Amino acid sequence: xxxxxxxxxxxxxxxxxxxxxxxxxxxxxxxxxxxxxxxxxxxxxxxxxxxxxxxxxxxxxxxxxxxxxxxxxxxxxxxxxxxxxxxxxxxxxxxxxxxxxxxxxxxxxxxxxxxxxxxxxxxxxxxxxxxxxxxxxxxxxxxxxxxxxxxxxxxxxxxxxxxxxxxxxxxxxxxxxxxxxxxxxxxxxxxxxxxxxxxxxxxxxxxxxxxxxxxxxxxxxxxxxxxxxxxxxxxxxxxxxxxxxxxxxxxxxxxxxxxxxxxxxxxxxxxxxxxxxxxxxxxxxxxxxxxxxxxxxxxxxxxxxxxxxxxxxxxxxxxxxxxxxxxxxxxxxxxxxxxxxxxxxxxxxxxxxxxxxxxxxxxxxxxxxxxxxxxxxxxxxxxxxxxxxxxxxxxxxxxxxxxxxxxxxxxxxxxxxxxxxxxxxxxxxxxxxxxxxxxxxxxxxxxxxxxxxxxxx
Amino acid sequence: xxxxxxxxxxxxxxxxxxxxxxxxxxxxxxxxxxxxxxxxxxxxxxxxxxxxxxxxxxxxxxxxxxxxxxxxxxxxxxxxxxxxxxxxxxxxxxxxxxxxxxxxxxxxxxxxxxxxxxxxxxxxxxxxxxxxxxxxxxxxxxxxxxxxxxxxxxxxxxxxxxxxxxxxxxxxxxxxxxxxxxxxxxxxxxxxxxxxxxxxxxxxxxxxxxxxxxxxxxxxxxxxxxxxxxxxxxxxxxxxxxxxxxxxxxxxxxxxxxxxxxxxxxxxxxxxxxxxxxxxxxxxxxxxxxxxxxxxxxxxxxxxxxxxxxxxxxxxxxxxxxxxxxxxxxxxxxxxxxxxxxxxxxxxxxxxxxxxxxxxxxxxxxxxxxxxxxxxxxxxxxxxxxxx
Numbered sequence: 125x126x127x128x129x130x131x132x133x134x135x136x137x138x139x140x141x142x143x144x145x146x147x148x149x150x151x152x153x154x155x156x157x158x159x160x161x162x163x164x165x166x167x168x169x170x171x172x173x174x175x176x177x178x179x180x181x182x183x184x185x186x187x188x189x190x191x192x193x194x195x196x197x198x199x200x201x202x203x204x205x206x207x208x209x210x211x212x213x214x215x216x217x218x219x220x221x222x223x224x225x226x227x228x229x230x231x232x233x234x235x236x237x238x239x240x241x242x243x244x245x246x247x248x249x250x251x252x253x254x255x256x257x258x259x260x261x262x263x264x265x266x267x268x269x270x271x272x273x274x275x276x277x278x279x280x281x282x283x284x285x286x287x288x289x290x291x292x293x294x295x296x297x298x299x300x301x302x303x304x305x306x307x308x309x310x311x312x313x314x315x316x317x318x319x320x321x322x323x324x325x326x327x328x329x330x331x332x333x334x335x336x337x338x339x340x341x342x343x344x345x346x347x348x349x350x351x352x353x354x355x356x357x358x359x360x361x362x363x364x365x366x367x368x369x370x371x372x373x374x375x376x377x378x379x380x381x382x383x384x385x386x387x388x389x390x391x392x393x394x395x396x397x398x399x400x401x402x403x404x405x406x407x408x409x410x411x412x413x414x415x416x417x418x419x420x421x422x423x424x425x426x427x428x429x430x431x432x433x434x435x436x437x438x439x440x441x442x443x444x445x446x447x448x449x450x451x452x453x454x455x456x457x458x459x460x461x462x463x464x465x466x467x468x469x470x471x472x473x474x475x476x477x478x479x480x481x482x483x484x485x486x487x488x489x490x491x492x493x494x495x496x497x498x499x500x501x502x503x504x505x506x507x508x509x510x511x512x513x514x515x516x517x518x519x520x521x522x523x524x525x526x527x528x529x530x531x532x533x534x535x536x537x538x539x540x541x542x543x544x545x546x547x548x549x550x551x552x553x554x555x556x557x558x559x560x561x562x563x564x565x566x567x568x569x570x571x572x573x574x575x576x577x578x579x580x581x
Numbered sequence: 582x583x584x585x586x587x588x589x590x591x592x593x594x595x596x597x598x599x600x601x602x603x604x605x606x607x608x609x610x611x612x613x614x615x616x617x618x619x620x621x622x623x624x625x626x627x628x629x630x631x632x633x634x635x636x637x638x639x640x641x642x643x644x645x646x647x648x649x650x651x652x653x654x655x656x657x658x659x660x661x662x663x664x665x666x667x668x669x670x671x672x673x674x675x676x677x678x679x680x681x682x683x684x685x686x687x688x689x690x691x692x693x694x695x696x697x698x699x700x701x702x703x704x705x706x707x708x709x710x711x712x713x714x715x716x717x718x719x720x721x722x723x724x725x726x727x728x729x730x731x732x733x734x735x736x737x738x739x740x741x742x743x744x745x746x747x748x749x750x751x752x753x754x755x756x757x758x759x760x761x762x763x764x765x766x767x768x769x770x771x772x773x774x775x776x777x778x779x780x781x782x783x784x785x786x787x788x789x790x791x792x793x794x795x796x797x798x799x800x801x802x803x804x805x806x807x808x809x810x811x812x813x814x815x816x817x818x819x820x821x822x823x824x825x826x827x828x829x830x831x832x833x834x835x836x837x838x839x840x841x842x843x844x845x846x847x848x849x850x851x852x853x854x855x856x857x858x859x860x861x862x863x864x865x866x867x868x869x870x871x872x873x874x875x876x877x878x879x880x881x882x883x884x885x886x887x888x889x890x891x892x893x894x895x896x897x898x899x900x901x902x903x904x905x906x907x908x909x910x911x912x913x914x915x916x917x918x919x920x921x922x923x924x925x926x927x928x929x930x931x932x933x934x935x936x937x938x939x940x941x942x943x944x945x946x947x948x949x950x951x952x953x954x955x956x957x958x959x960x961x962x963x964x965x966x967x968x969x
Contacts, residue, residue: 211627
């Protein structure tokens with residue numbers, strides 16, 4: 125087999141990988157938007173879209189994958205603990221925690237640098253959580269439930285010119301379609317004597333969105349980036365069929381009850397985003413100063429409020445309903461109050477200083493800041509999508525061992541990060557004095573700690 | 582196309598084996614993470630609330646085994662109704678309460694008193710008297726009609742703790758009266774009504790009073806008259822001045838044919854009454870006047886009319902009330918006359934309600950209880966007390 129033949133087989137392999145990357149793509153949800161992806165990147169306030177080449181590029185900017193120097197494997201863990209309060213009392217918002225990691229596989233395609241990147245975040249508590257709450261129930265809209273997601277992504281990138289890198293992928297995640305069947309006997313005056321059978325059938329289907337990124341080296345020390353992340357939503361559809369005989373005590377069924385409930389909920393809506401970033405190399409490359417601006421299309425947000433359609437079929441018993449028993453009526457359709465939400469621009473700034481440079485290792489000190497103004501307007505009406513502005517201050521350390529062992533001829537990196545997000549307390553004043561929730565205050569803080577190890581080959 | 586572990590040196594083959602090893606283990610690592618068991622989710626603890634619903638009926642695990650949920654105080658002869666509850670302790674976590682209710686005694690309606698250490702197991706109800714090891718417990722009558730202006734029956738008790746005394750407002754034929762007690766059991770009446778029948782929109786004598794002292798020291802009374810709710814103010818709780826127009830009237834009637842499918846007409850388009858005045862200062866420092874009331878879907882005398890418990894309110898010490906369109910408690914059992922006990926663990930709503938526990942087709946009136954927040958839980962019930 126000649127050189128041409130050897131070239132063809134890897135090309136087919138690469139094409140298959142590229143197809144997988146474009147078909148399967150990323151599975152993105154929200155935890156990375158809030159807590160970052162990778163300890164280096166979290167420590168730098170997420171301001172890395174023009175300064176990322178490892179597995180975390182699958183989230184921040186897939187174009188950066190094309191600059192990977194070799195095959196890299198990364199593994200890490202982070203834990204974000206919420207201390208979020210309403211009226212001074214902790215609401216018990218679950219932590220977001222789990223493993224992160226990924227791999228970058230570089231190569232060349234017709235002498236054009238090319239790479240595939242894989243990234244994942246696997247929660248160690250649950251893979252996903254879906255809650256559809258009444259719109260008037262207070263909830264931390266941006267932190268409760270939304271960030272408890274499995275995230276898995278694959279991206280591809282090329283560098284057609286030495287100063288230009290392009291990357292992209294397609295995202296998917298599970299949606300739920302379910303049927304709930306309930307049948308049996310309902311005793312109007314003896315609930316404990318009722319006997320109902322349940323049957324649940326659920327299907328997980330896939331939804332997808334695209335993402336793209338570009339990276340342009342304007343000068344040797346200045347790089348610009350642009351990233352687009354598509355809109356994403358989970359549809360949770362549950363149909364419930366209730367069929368039961370209705371009776372009084374053990375005297376037999378008076379009539380039959382038939383209810384068909386069809387619910388439609390949009391959950392975990394992730395708005396489309398555009399990131400513009402820049403990275404400056406200062407002090408001869410020892411200091412990286414980065415800035416990202418992320419436009420988030422929150423104005424298109426669909427709140428996770430269930431739309432309910434109910435069909436009730438309860439024929440009156442012979443002789444009519446007994447005294448004291450009113451025939452049931454179907455629940456009124458939910459009138460969804462539009463959410464007051466608007467687009468935001470989130471600035472991220474980050475610094476990375478190579479504080480120590482030895483022949484065998486390097487030490488890094490990092491810091492970052494992010495300000496996420498709440499996109500949600502004051503909840504003075506019947507809805508209670510609780511949110512506050514968020515100031516996130518982060519810091520971290522990193523060590524890079526330069527080819528430490530023959531079995532690991534690539535570099536080995538250890539990075540740690542700590543991030544404190546402060547949500548200054550805000551007061552909500554209700555317009556309607558008969559509001560069941562009333563005035564409240566909301567605020568708190570979030571600690572996010574993580575560590576990541578990367579091995580290069 | 583080259584696809585090696587490293588692009589720029591010649592060690593790709595050896596590193597490729599290691600890469601293959603690690604790559605083969607990566608899914609195992611990931612799947613190991615996936616295999617952990619999930620805990621129950623949280624995120625909705627200690628949620629803010631006005632403390633006035635929505636309510637859910639008490640369940641059998643929340644009551645003594647002798648009680649039939651959600652009824653906490655019943656008697657087929659006394660037909661207990663129109664409850665008023667008074668905390669017996671200043672400890673915000675204590676659940677001992679006294680309950681003043683209207684009872685049918687000796688052919689007339691009088692006001693009796695009972696109490697419970699857990700706000701649910703009341704002395705002298707039918708559940709308490711299922712225990713035959715003790716003599717029958719009878720809640721004592723604390724107030725009956727004996728003044729010329731009162732007629733033969735009393736109704737609408739509203740108990741208030743005032744400087745170590747219990748002030749009990751009540752309704753009778755000639756208006757609203759006041760009785761005072763130092764022990765909550767032996768009362769002394771004022772000889773004349775504190776609020777006599779009015780005129781104008783008040784097509785009936787005032788009834789169902791509810792009195793509270795606002796943070797500024799002013800006294801406020803809500804009362805029912807005709808089909809609406811009015812307000813009066815006082816400096817001492819004895820001399821009252823009517824505000825004027827009703828602060829809450831029935832919701833204007835809606836033609837059901839104009840409503841979308843599934844949407845019910847207003848629950849209170851026939852009559853409003855039985856106000857329960859509940860002022861509080863919100864966490865933002867505003868005075869919020871909360872009012873629970875009974876709403877009827879048809880005028881008095883309508884055979885099939887139903888009722889439900891609604892919520893109204895206002896900010897500040899004067900002005901009309903706004904209301905929630907949906908009731909905070911509805912079970913289609915002619916529930917009416919709300920009373921509320923708030924403590925650190927939640928809110929218990931007491932209402933009079935059709936009791937079907939003996940005969941589904943021939944209900945009688947009892948006192949039922951409901952709890953908010955609906956997702957909360959009550960501590961286990963206590964024993965019935967030995968004294969009223």
